[in-house]
Amino acid sequence: MKHYITAAGFAAALAATPAMAQTNWDMPTPYGDAVFHTQNITAFADEVRAATGGSLDITIHSAGSLFAHGQIKDSVRRGLAPAGEILMSQLVNENPVFGVDSIPFLAASYDEAAALWSASRGDVAAALEDQGLTLLFSVPWPGQSFFLREEVTDPAQLQGVTFRAYNNATERMAQLLGMIPTQVEAGDIPTAFSTGRVASMITSPSTGVSSQAWDYTSHYIDVQAWLPKNMVFVNTDALNALTDDERAAVLAAAEAAEARGWEMSRAETATQIAALEAAGMTVMQPSDALSARLAEIGEIMAAEWLDGAGDAGAAVLDTYRAN
Ligand code: PCA
Numbered sequence: 001m002k003h004y005i006t007a008a009g010f011a012a013a014l015a016a017t018p019a020m021a022q023t024n025w026d027m028p029t030p031y032g033d034a035v036f037h038t039q040n041i042t043a044f045a046d047e048v049r050a051a052t053g054g055s056l057d058i059t060i061h062s063a064g065s066l067f068a069h070g071q072i073k074d075s076v077r078r079g080l081a082p083a084g085e086i087l088m089s090q091l092v093n094e095n096p097v098f099g100v101d102s103i104p105f106l107a108a109s110y111d112e113a114a115a116l117w118s119a120s121r122g123d124v125a126a127a128l129e130d131q132g133l134t135l136l137f138s139v140p141w142p143g144q145s146f147f148l149r150e151e152v153t154d155p156a157q158l159q160g161v162t163f164r165a166y167n168n169a170t171e172r173m174a175q176l177l178g179m180i181p182t183q184v185e186a187g188d189i190p191t192a193f194s195t196g197r198v199a200s201m202i203t204s205p206s207t208g209v210s211s212q213a214w215d216y217t218s219h220y221i222d223v224q225a226w227l228p229k230n231m232v233f234v235n236t237d238a239l240n241a242l243t244d245d246e247r248a249a250v251l252a253a254a255e256a257a258e259a260r261g262w263e264m265s266r267a268e269t270a271t272q273i274a275a276l277e278a279a280g281m282t283v284m285q286p287s288d289a290l291s292a293r294l295a296e297i298g299e300i301m302a303a304e305w306l307d308g309a310g311d312a313g314a315a316v317l318d319t320y321r322a323n
Pocket of ligand 1 (some may be wrong): 166
């Protein structure tokens with residue numbers, strides 16, 4: 001059947017068409033809805049939606065519901081999802097610069113972490129750009145501390161203890177402590193403990209709270225050894241396909257999200273340690289012996305990182321130390 005359109009019908013059809021084309025972006029993250037990073041990227045998506053009058057609608061898919069952590073970067077690279085969030089150090093095998101934020105005690109405070117990020121950001125962005133990805137922003141987790149089943153004052157007590165790792169650096173640190181590491185995604189922590197695969201971990205108080213660490217560990221040792229970052233990136237072709245106004249809205253919201261995320265992270269540190277304590281965990285400072293051993297391990301891991309990262313890595317550390 002042929003359709004003939006009258007002038008009036010044509011005008012009505014035009015009026016029914018939104019003034020702007022609508023673009024929908026899926027944005028996967030491995031982390032759950034209760035995590036401050038996820039709240040921050042949700043606020044980012046809300047800001048973009050508001051600033052574009054709804055013409056760019058970003059849907060957050062949390063807790064690995066769209067793609068598993070290990071698939072997110074390639075999914076964005078291939079355009080299956082236009083944007084995504086991952087733990088930056090997950091990509092350390094591609095380029096050592098992605099792992100510079102996971103060296104114990106290289107940058108253990110927010111100010112140091114900010115200086116390290118400003119020294120390494122250009123190289124991180126360039127490494128992503130080589131893969132057709134554009135870095136939008138990056139936000140640290142609070143300092144990484146131990147969750148254990150007993151009070152540990154002598155590092156020798158850690159020998160042979162099974163340990164939940166989340167990247168190469170946590171695995172290496174565990175090896176140097178004589179522990180037995182297994183990689184487990186954040187969302188799988190409670191199961192890994194309850195099934196006996198692991199008996200300890202190092203992570204932020206935020207992840208301790210979101211995984212209810214008091215159900216399977218009793219002692220939190222507040223070493224705050226490094227601040228690993230999540231990063232949010234976008235497929236560069238997808239970014240370029242937006243209108244100029246939409247692209248500007250994404251970049252402005254990204255800048256705001258980075259500032260907001262760092263503030264949220266800072267605030268989390270104290271409130272989530274308090275939450276662990278309120279839930280019944282013993283919160284303690286590391287013994288001198290444990291601190292000394294961890295400092296040694298930090299030196300070893302910094303040297304190993306530099307060995308792999310070569311001149312580019314040395315330049316990042318020089319810039320960081322000059323700040
Ligand atoms: N939480 C994430 C990464 C670092 C952190 O604090 C995790 O434990 O997997």
